[in-house]
Amino acid sequence: MPTIAENLAALQSAALRGESVDVAAYAKAKAALDAEKLLTETQAAAAADRAHAEHEVAKQSADQAHQAHVQALIDRARKA
Numbered sequence: 001m002p003t004i005a006e007n008l009a010a011l012q013s014a015a016l017r018g019e020s021v022d023v024a025a026y027a028k029a030k031a032a033l034d035a036e037k038l039l040t041e042t043q044a045a046a047a048a049d050r051a052h053a054e055h056e057v058a059k060q061s062a063d064q065a066h067q068a069h070v071q072a073l074i075d076r077a078r079k080a
Helices: 004-016 023-079
Strands: none
Touching: 004 023
């Protein structure tokens, strides 16, 4: 089964050769290809956002662990 891009390319080629092309089919294929591209871009952006958020959570966790360690050292120094 041809992909959306292949269908669109076939319709464009037919139009360039001067053949009759179903304008509705062309518009539908173009809209589907644009939607597919937008979906791909959105998924990539969501993955990047998720990776950034995971990195921030790990950084905050490490910062909290460091702060707890420093506080423990301060408390131990006060007791000494």
